[in-house]
Amino acid sequence: AQSVAQPEDQVNVAEGNPLTVKCTYSVSGNPYLFWYVQYPNRGLQFLLKYITGDNLVKGSYGFEAEFNKSQTSFHLKKPSALVSDSALYFCAVRDMGSNYQLIWGAGTKLIIKP
Amino acid sequence: DAGVIQSPRHEVTEMGQEVTLRCKPISGHNSLFWYRQTMMRGLELLIYFNNNVPIDDSGMPEDRFSAKMPNASFSTLKIQPSEPRDSAVYFCASSFVSNQPQHFGDGTRLSIL
Numbered sequence: 001a002q003s004v005a006q007p008e009d010q011v012n013v014a015e016g017n018p019l020t021v022k023c024t025y026s027v028s029g030n031p032y033l034f035w036y037v038q039y040p041n042r043g044l045q046f047l048l049k050y051i052t053g054d055n056l057v058k059g060s061y062g063f064e065a066e067f068n069k070s071q072t073s074f075h076l077k078k079p080s081a082l083v084s085d086s087a088l089y090f091c092a093v094r095d096m097g098s099n100y101q102l103i104w105g106a107g108t109k110l111i112i113k114p
Numbered sequence: 115d116a117g118v119i120q121s122p123r124h125e126v127t128e129m130g131q132e133v134t135l136r137c138k139p140i141s142g143h144n145s146l147f148w149y150r151q152t153m154m155r156g157l158e159l160l161i162y163f164n165n166n167v168p169i170d171d172s173g174m175p176e177d178r179f180s181a182k183m184p185n186a187s188f189s190t191l192k193i194q195p196s197e198p199r200d201s202a203v204y205f206c207a208s209s210f211v212s213n214q215p216q217h218f219g220d221g222t223r224l225s226i227l
Contacts, residue, residue, distance in 0.1 A: 034215065041221075100162055101159065104156060
């Protein structure tokens with residue numbers, strides 16, 4: 001069965017430190033992977049996607065994600081965290097039997113402390 | 115450019131009442147999605163429209179839920195009659211084509227008393 005896992009409910013990072021939000025997936029074939037961010041009382045915002053090509057994908061707000069096929073992971077990273085990065089982060093993978101359906105992770109709450 | 119616009123932002127109503135949620139997608143987007151977000155179940159796709167036609171409504175929980183898209187710039191999600199377990203945040207999202215990133219509205223927070 002296809003699935004996405006975000007193993008951490010919450011990640012705490014000090015401002016200025018690097019951050020990583022983890023995502024692993026299970027799909028057949030080559031995955032289409034996405035990261036979205038949700039700020040309080042707002043809708044989800046697209047951050048970045050991986051479809052093919054370079055394993056390191058750069059996105060909005062200084063975020064990047066590394067696709068690792070052997071580990072079936074797509075971790076979100078940022079070299080230096082800002083307090084304003086505090087939000088809920090969702091990883092998603094395209095359902096390989098569909099051209100529109102996304103399989104969503106449960107979300108990881110990122111807290112950046114000053 | 116305006117993003118996806120949803121109304122109302124908050125709705126509180128009593129059990130048994132009809133609820134109508136509205137969505138205006140981004141102009142030029144041909145794909146529209148309705149989602150429900152709860153703490154227990156996360157983000158669930160309710161229905162997907164392509165070029166105003168419902169393609170997949172398998173996520174609609176019950177016959178009490180219905181959705182329409184009469185034209186490219188407007189969609190509604192209706193619950194009749196509403197029940198307390200329908201309380202959730204409902205999101206509308208649109209994309210240029212179905213496999214492109216989705217743009218979400220800010221949602222409607224629905225509370226059924």
